[in-house]
Amino acid sequence: MGEIIVVTSGKGGVGKTTTSASLACGFAKRGKKTVVVDFDIGLRNLDLIMGCERRVVYDFVNVINGDCTLKQALIKDKRFDNLCVLAASQTKDKDALTQEGVAKVIDELKAEFDIVLADSPAGIERGAYLAMYFADRAVVVVNPEVSSVRDSDRVLGIMASKSRRAEQGQGPIKEHLLLTRYSPERVEKGDMMSVADVEEILGVKVIGVVPESPDVLSASNSGVPVILDEQADAGLAYADAVARLLGEERPMRFTEPKKKGFFQRMFGG
Amino acid sequence: MEQRGDIATRARDGASFELRSGQFSLMVLAIRHLDLLQLQSELSDHVASAPALLRGAPVVLDLNPLSQLADHGLLRELVGRIHQAGLRVIAMAANPGAEAAAHALDLPLLGLDRRRTRVVDAEPAEPVAEEVPAADAEPPKPPGPPGLQPPLVLPGPIRSGQQVYARGRDLIITGVVSAGAEVAADGCVHVYGRLMGKALAGASGDVRARIYCLAFGAEVASIAGNFKVFESAPRDVAGKAVEIHLDEGRLEIRPLKV
Ligand SMILES: Nc1ncnc2c1ncn2[C@@H]1O[C@H](COP(=O)(O)OP(=O)(O)OP(=O)(O)O)[C@@H](O)[C@H]1O
Ligand SMILES: [Mg+2]
Numbered sequence: 001m002g003e004i005i006v007v008t009s010g011k012g013g014v015g016k017t018t019t020s021a022s023l024a025c026g027f028a029k030r031g032k033k034t035v036v037v038d039f040d041i042g043l044r045n046l047d048l049i050m051g052c053e054r055r056v057v058y059d060f061v062n063v064i065n066g067d068c069t070l071k072q073a074l075i076k077d078k079r080f081d082n083l084c085v086l087a088a089s090q091t092k093d094k095d096a097l098t099q100e101g102v103a104k105v106i107d108e109l110k111a112e113f114d115i116v117l118a119d120s121p122a123g124i125e126r127g128a129y130l131a132m133y134f135a136d137r138a139v140v141v142v143n144p145e146v147s148s149v150r151d152s153d154r155v156l157g158i159m160a161s162k163s164r165r166a167e168q169g170q171g172p173i174k175e176h177l178l179l180t181r182y183s184p185e186r187v188e189k190g191d192m193m194s195v196a197d198v199e200e201i202l203g204v205k206v207i208g209v210v211p212e213s214p215d216v217l218s219a220s221n222s223g224v225p226v227i228l229d230e231q232a233d234a235g236l237a238y239a240d241a242v243a244r245l246l247g248e249e250r251p252m253r254f255t256e257p258k259k260k261g262f263f264q265r266m267f268g269g
Numbered sequence: 270m271e272q273r274g275d276i277a278t279r280a281r282d283g284a285s286f287e288l289r290s291g292q293f294s295l296m297v298l299a300i301r302h303l304d305l306l307q308l309q310s311e312l313s314d315h316v317a318s319a320p321a322l323l324r325g326a327p328v329v330l331d332l333n334p335l336s337q338l339a340d341h342g343l344l345r346e347l348v349g350r351i352h353q354a355g356l357r358v359i360a361m362a363a364n365p366g367a368e369a370a371a372h373a374l375d376l377p378l379l380g381l382d383r384r385r386t387r388v389v390d391a392e393p394a395e396p397v398a399e400e401v402p403a404a405d406a407e408p409p410k411p412p413g414p415p416g417l418q419p420p421l422v423l424p425g426p427i428r429s430g431q432q433v434y435a436r437g438r439d440l441i442i443t444g445v446v447s448a449g450a451e452v453a454a455d456g457c458v459h460v461y462g463r464l465m466g467k468a469l470a471g472a473s474g475d476v477r478a479r480i481y482c483l484a485f486g487a488e489v490a491s492i493a494g495n496f497k498v499f500e501s502a503p504r505d506v507a508g509k510a511v512e513i514h515l516d517e518g519r520l521e522i523r524p525l526k527v
Contacts, residue, residue, distance in 0.1 A: 157430055
């Protein structure tokens, strides 16, 4: 039986889809049979970041409605043959995701894959709720700023009180924090919350710290998740997070300001 | 306050009703000055600060002697404004001279015993807890001294958006209360962690209730309806272990010497 990991946040635009795509590739690269599911019904972003948008024929809602089989809707990744994507539907019907429908698809995926990653939409409405309801573990993506931290706190609270695991007496969803868009320089200047601040407020340890980096946007634009860019700090940070999610110990990187070289210090820049 | 009906009459067997005595604890809304606009806005804010506890809650109106003299049109408007602010006036406190006002408002008079404010087993009209950690379910009562309610003990964190209410007893949180969370008890509130959200002790009017926390940063603290909103924690107590109590109707916060 596979494990269901939800990538969620409460607040929008903090990096859930970026994270889902990179974790999915990371797990696949580490040999896990992985599927990543886009729960953001109506918007559909994950397929773009994964670089498979042209091959979307059927989507999540089609499967639920019985328009196609699950197999038909799964898009195989071109880079890893143990990685699949299930795209979101672009329907405007917010009720397209039903609890029974999602349960059926999730359980089928769980039987087939080692890891089922759920890319949650922002907010705490139906899509977000269903994405987290079935999860065994949660990666709560948080940016080091007050409103993102507050929303994550809210989401952690909802998760603690409503989940299939809890209802079936299997204990709570295991929680992890992933701090993204982190800028050690700004933390040092005192205009951004630090890793320790966020951990203290939320009472959960971070599983990774992904620095703010222009590499993320260029990776997204080219449909290659940033984790596959081995020159990028953000990519290496995601690879560390994958290792930690698999139970390995890795020291934190990219949490200290970059030391400037001698010439840079002399001449600025 | 405590309202106790004497066992009145026993209906004959097989009657369509049964008349029993019941004990309820109610909140008392004491009017300090009869400024309707100010009252409505302050009261609305107060209700909004603890909606789970206060919205739609029945209250007993306690008019001071001066307010009782107000003309009856004004008193009716007062009740209307209280209603708009989210509370429901169901009776009037039987202060000396209150009969005329009660009659005008068509409200029953309830005796108010000012010496004793012990709160008895309260059964508010509405369920209050939403998204409360599972532990909120009433634990079976263990044998113990009669009349002693065991506290409601919850592990933290109580997170933003969660509300907890310990009815008729103390509340103990062994962890953090996040900003945006609300913890309330008819008795005392103890937080063994940081208190960043709202804390309400003496929620049914017990002025002796107190709030304790290991690190103070509350958004709102209230005891028996006397509340303070903190834009930021006062310097001398910010982040410190504190005790909050009522001193002649004023909320006092003092660092605990530990
Ligand atoms: N570490 C990073 N450094 C710089 N930019 C980033 C980083 N992570 C994410 N971004 C950018 O932030 C934006 C939002 O990212 P993303 O779409 O992954 O967020 P989301 O949480 O999925 O948003 P939504 O709530 O709309 O689904 C994107 O433009 C992305 O490129
Ligand atoms: Mg997204």
